[in-house]
Amino acid sequence: MTAATPERGALKQAAADFCRRHVVPHLDEWEAAGEVPRALHAAAAKQGLLGVSFPESVGGEGGDLLDSIAVQEGFLEAGASSGLLAALFTGGIALPHLAATGDAHLVDRFVRPALAGELIGSLAVTEPGGGSDVANLRTTAVRDGDHFVVNGTKTFITSGVRADFVTTAVRTGGAGHAGISLLVVEKGTPGLTVDRALTKMGWHCSDTAELGYADVRVPAANLVGAENSGFAQIAEQFVVERIALAVHAYGIAARSLELAAAYVREREAFGRPLVRNQVVRHTLVEMRRQVEVARTYTHAVARRHVAGESVVAEACLAKKTATECATYVCDHAVQLHGGTGYLTGTEVERHYRDARILPIGGGASEVLTDLTARLMGYA
CATH class of the missing domain: 1.10.540.10 (Acyl-CoA dehydrogenase/oxidase, N-terminal domain)
Structure with missing residues (x-):
C-alpha cells in the first residue's frame, strides 16, 4: 500500500x-x-x-x-x-x-x-506517423476572430469513440515544442469526426479512435492555459500518466501471479499438484520478486511526486520497470496455466494481451529510456 x-x-x-x-x-x-x-x-x-x-x-x-x-x-x-x-x-x-x-x-x-460521470473526455495528442514525437505534431489551429479553426488527424485516442469532448494538442505557433497549444473540442462540432474505431490486440473494452478535424471551429474560450504553452502542460501531466501505467502494469502482474499460484495448487499432472515441481515454485518466486520490486519503486516515485519533487526521469524508470514486470509475469502466468491460459475469456489471457500496450502507451520504452539518459546526464 x-x-x-x-x-x-x-x-x-x-x-x-x-x-x-x-x-x-x-x-x-x-x-x-x-x-x-x-x-x-x-x-x-x-x-x-x-x-x-x-x-x-x-x-x-x-x-x-x-x-x-x-x-x-x-x-x-x-x-x-x-x-x-x-x-x-x-x-x-x-x-x-x-x-x-x-x-x-x-x-x-x-x-x-x-x-460527476455525466460527460466523457479524451486526450488527443498522438498523430498518424508521429507516435511519441509530440514536438512535431501537425494538427493546426489558426485564429479567426473569437475562434480557432482546427485541421488535422489524431489516432490511438483512448475513449475517442464515446468522448463528449476532446482535449486536443494543436499547433498554434511555429515549429517545435514552443508552438503547441491545447484546445477542448466538443463532440458534435461540425468537422470533428470519428474516422475509425480501432480494433486492438488488447484493451478490448477500451474504445480507441482515429479522429478527423476538418475546418473545425472551436471557441477561443476553449483554449487551455496560455497560447503556445501546450507542450509544457502535456509534459507535466506525463509524469502522472506514466506512474498510472506503471500501476496498471504491476497491478495486472500481481493479479496474474495470484491466479497462477491458485491454479498450480489445484491442477494435477503426473499424479501430483503442479506446485510440487521445483521449477514451478521457482517461477512463482521470480514472478513475485518482479511484482514487489515494481510496486515498491513505483510507490516511492509517487510519494516523491506528491511531495513536490521533480521525478520526470524516475517516472520513466518506474514505468519501464513495471511494464517489463508485466510482460514477464503475465507471460509466465499463461505458461503455468497451460492450454487453459491460451483460451479466450481466461483472465490471464486478457492480462497477457493488455500487458503488451503498456511499454508503448504514454511514451514508448525506447523513447523514455533516451529521455532518461538525457535527464541523468548520460547523453
Missing part, C-alpha cells in the same frame, strides 16, 4: 468492492462490445471514485496521486483489466490540464460534469 493509512486502506477496499459488484460480472460482455457503458462512469462518480485525486474546488474529492493509486490497486486486485481502467478513468488524462488552469469556463463546462 502506498503511504498506507487507514483512509487509503478503506478507499482501496471500497474500490475493490465496487469492482466486484459493478465490473467483474460484466467485463466479458464489455470486452466483446468494445466499450464500457456510460452508466459505469455515473456509478463510479456516485461512489466518489472518478474524482478522487482532483481538488474539491473543481468537483473532485480532494485527494492526491497516492489516493488514485489506492483506487487503481483495489480495482486490479478485484479482477479489473488494464483496459477497463483506461476507459473508466480516461478523465485522468483528459482533465488535469483543464483543472490546473482554474479557468471557470473550462472547469464548469467540462471538468465538473466529467467528474
